[in-house]
Amino acid sequence: MIEVQGVSGRRVAVLGLGRSGLSAARALMAGGAEVVAWDDTRAPREDAASEGFEIKDLSRDEALDGVDRLIVSPGIPHLYPAPNRVVAAALGLGIPVDNDIGLFFRSLATEAWHRFDTAPRVIAVTGSNGKSTTSALIHHVLAEAGRDVQLAGNIGRGVLDLDPPGDGGVVVLELSSYQTELARALTPDVAVFTNLSADHLDRHGGLGGYFAAKRRLFSEGGPDRAVIGVDEAEGRFLAGQLSEGPTDDRVIRTSSGQKLGGPGWAVVARKGFLAETRKGKQVGAIDLREIKGLPGAHNHQNACAAYAACRATGLAPRVIERGFHSFEGLPHRSQIVAETGGVRIVNDSKATNVDAALKALMAFPRIRWICGGLEKEGGLANLAPGLPHVVKAYVIGREAARFALGLNGVEAAICTTMSAAVEAAMAEAQPGEVVLLAPAAASFDQYDNFERRGDDFITEVRARIGADGGTAADA
Known part of the structure; x- marks a missing residue:
């Protein structure tokens, strides 16, 4: 404590x-x-x-x-x-x-730190999507590298339940906008901004208020290093505000899909390859294509943020790469549940909004897509870029028929229950295809939370794997 x-x-x-x-x-x-x-x-x-x-x-x-x-x-x-x-x-x-985050930051440093050779450090991660995976990936890489590291905040333990960090210890925090908006002290050593998309707008009085809540992590105390995803306008604006010039390496810009120019410090993933550049020269690279725990462009964006944060703590590129390869992903977030008959089965129950579901759809070329639930505001129109990847949709939820009407041009089966959807999708899937749970909706019409929904999906899949053969991954 x-x-x-x-x-x-x-x-x-x-x-x-x-x-x-x-x-x-x-x-x-x-x-x-x-x-x-x-x-x-x-x-x-x-x-x-x-x-x-x-x-x-x-x-x-x-x-x-x-x-x-x-x-x-x-x-x-x-x-x-x-x-x-x-x-x-x-x-x-x-x-x-x-709130507890403010209490944590005002109470972390103690007199004992004067006896340490290396003061403990805090890496804090915020953003709309991917912050849980990014936080867990940073924690995993540091642990694999032999660092004394703890994970808390919006994932894992409450921040005040942590053990006081020792000499050279690292605390990794995932922080939601609900946590950053109120904390009276926010002083991480490394702060990470993954991305921004519309969410929690009622709570924050609109998109501007939502961004302002995230921005407080960077403005209240001023981190030594800021890792900023610049794939959205808000990230580019934030990076510009924090930087004193193009060569200011206190700001590390990250992107998935863009080529970033300039002489500054950048980490970019394009076509499955991550590249780190400083002063216009490449200084590190990782082939992400065969890392099973990080499939798709959205996870490559997470990989860029985690890589940059780990580099900011002094880890070498090869050490980070080894950590990436042993990362198995988080439950309910692009989690590989099983592989059977050439079909991969993936649980992304955490894809509770359209933006997260679109990222999941863009990760695989041929998908048997289990979707549906309590639809959120804004409709399904923004899923359009990912729908060509869908071979067929299997719609669950109490309003499955209405949900299916929003999937323009996609063949859809009205399944209603998870059991029926898994049964149909696994029976019809062909080698090379992916059975993907990425609901694009909240779970509350049928489940207490997205975890229960994902657990039900896994149970249904493994019941059929047990009957038909195949390889089931550990949950």
Whole structure:
């Protein structure tokens, strides 16, 4: 646990007692704070009470009397579309509002660091798509290289549940816009911006507010190195704001598909090859085509970001390449589930929006596509560039027929259930094709979350692999 500093003897309120909220409450108490906590749901309140925390409805009059600061869990809005009533009351009283990420950055460095030969470092990754894979890939490469490294944030453990890093230790954080928008301290050593596409717009008051939330990771403390994906206008703008000139190597620009000019530090993937250039000369290269854990252009974009971040910590290109080859990918994100009869079966249940699903479709030439679910705003029109890769769609979800109508020019079977979709897709798939779950929709019409949906897909696939033969990958 990382004990929160500067709170001894102070009364601190914690709103929301999920994973991050409860770990924040524990870390605050360990730092000597008097903690008062609340969650609108009974079960989390009871769990916190069993650990000895004072439970108090923070929305009641005078509940915030004497409170020094309010710590808010990521899912609780503080500005758009409307602030939570407790947050609004705290702001009205002049009480600072923070989250566990802010507490982490203000509490990480301790007196023990003066005895270290190499100070610990933090690599923080944000963006719309690919940040989980990028974070996990950085963690994997550093671990394979023998570094003392931990992974936390929006993936894995809560940030305050981490062990205090030792001499030369590295902490890799995946940070969502919900986490970066509110943290009062953001001081990573290396900050990574993968890409930007429209998401969470209600929460941030539009695309500009969403980008501003991501941008705070780079503007609040100023990282020593910034790795910026420049495939979108926002990334190019951010790189330009951070750089002092074309040769400023504090900014590493990355791209999948573009050729980047200029004398600066860049990492680019094109036609399956990653290339690192500095001062106009190539200094490193990796053939990504045979790395099974990183299929498709979207994963090559992730590879560029992870490569650049690892280079910023001093790793050599060959060391990074070895780490790439042993990376198996994350569950539900371009996860290879099995190969049978020349057919590859891939679980990308995390592709819950059109942009993520399009990237998955562009990764393979001939696809038996399992899709559908709770359709998001904006429709399916932006899937058009990937639809020529689809041999046939197998649509699931309660509104499968309506979803299928949006797949212009694609043969579609209305399957409704995962079992029926997997049965049909695997029976009809030919050698060289890919059976791909990339729903382009939320899961909540049939499943609690995208993980449950992906697990169901894997279960259905392996039931048939067991019957028909083939090679199943480890989940």
